Amino acid sequence: MIRRATRQDWPEIVRLSVEAFGASAWPWKRWRDLLSAAPQPVAEPVQALALVAAPAEPPPPLAGYVALQMIHGEVEIQALAVAKGVRRQGWGTRLLNAACERARQAGCHTALLEVRLGNLPAQAFYGHLGFRVCGRRPRYYHSPLEDALLMRKSLVAAASPCTEAGADAT
Numbered sequence: 001m002i003r004r005a006t007r008q009d010w011p012e013i014v015r016l017s018v019e020a021f022g023a024s025a026w027p028w029k030r031w032r033d034l035l036s037a038a039p040q041p042v043a044e045p046v047q048a049l050a051l052v053a054a055p056a057e058p059p060p061p062l063a064g065y066v067a068l069q070m071i072h073g074e075v076e077i078q079a080l081a082v083a084k085g086v087r088r089q090g091w092g093t094r095l096l097n098a099a100c101e102r103a104r105q106a107g108c109h110t111a112l113l114e115v116r117l118g119n120l121p122a123q124a125f126y127g128h129l130g131f132r133v134c135g136r137r138p139r140y141y142h143s144p145l146e147d148a149l150l151m152r153k154s155l156v157a158a159a160s161p162c163t164e165a166g167a168d169a170t
Ligand SMILES: CC(C)(COP(=O)(O)OP(=O)(O)OC[C@H]1O[C@@H](n2cnc3c(N)ncnc32)[C@H](O)[C@@H]1OP(=O)(O)O)[C@@H](O)C(=O)NCCC(=O)NCCS
Pocket: 020, 021, 080, 081, 082, 083, 086, 087, 088, 089, 090, 091, 092, 093, 094, 114, 115, 116, 119, 120, 121, 122, 124, 125, 126, 128
């Protein structure tokens, strides 16, 4: 089941985040602030929220999470991780699809995300779900320092998810 994350999910989300990202995981305070925020009206142009995947038969208590921010018609996928023990079982797909569908229903036309240049498994995952590389942000990540690839997907057009001319993966 995919549902909106609550304050009660905080410890498990932080645990999953550290498991997935180690030293570059979001600080626990950032999760606390996100999970404590009251839901905003659908019409609000800027909205931040997190979704979690809760398996019918735990453990783990949560299979994964996704954090997203909707800003004036675009949704940024800010964080996404699946518990190590349940990867390659479709949880990441369900979470990302749920995030994109929620954003589409809120009026977003485009989904964007950054991914580490060296995170080839995540790039393969996003590519599988229709995201395409549209740019590169030098020295974007810390701990360790690394470039980010910017990936994009249209939430309205079924074909041609990346329409920017000259998009370059390198
Ligand atoms: C990336 C991540 C979220 C994928 O979650 P997942 O639940 O394992 O993904 P799914 O089972 O939905 O995979 C869907 C498809 O994506 C692709 N994919 C997923 N993981 C992959 C991997 N490690 N290598 C290559 N392709 C992969 C495959 O095409 C897969 O389909 P298949 O299993 O039938 O071959 C998960 O590996 C993870 O949490 N990684 C660590 C955190 C991270 O890197 N997050 C993204 C940061 S930007």
